[in-house]
Amino acid sequence: MRFDQTINDYTTDGINSPPLTGSGALAEAAYLRLLTPKGSYFADPMLGSELHKLKRSKDVPRMRRQALAWAREALEPLRTPYYLTDISVSAGAVVKSGYLSIKAVLTQADGSQTTTSINVQVAG
Secondary structure, eight states: OEEETTTTEEESTTTTSOOOOTHHHHHHHHHHHHHSBTTOOTTOTTOSBSGGGGGGOOSOHHHHHHHHHHHHHHHGGGTTTTTEEEEEEEEEEEOTTSEEEEEEEEEETTSOEEEEEEEEEOOO
């Protein structure tokens, strides 16, 4: 099974394929760090982000700044193992359905960039 970010679900087409490597592994690691509520994984209570708290937040400028800070904090542990030189996080507008789009661009030492994005529910 492999997690497909485009459909936000697991697929079985990769069941016999080798594990992700390179930018695919980095994108999946970043995506899971952003999506997982911080403290919910028993083996590593520091894994994850606080973005799940946005469900109780209104769409105000400080909420967007807080979301960006939480996303950067969640991605920072990837800096050393993936040789990241830059972590750039941006937030789009809250759409009608009540979701804030967060996009992360991770730049590795060799200059390659990996992008991942998630939609986080907000109270609106």
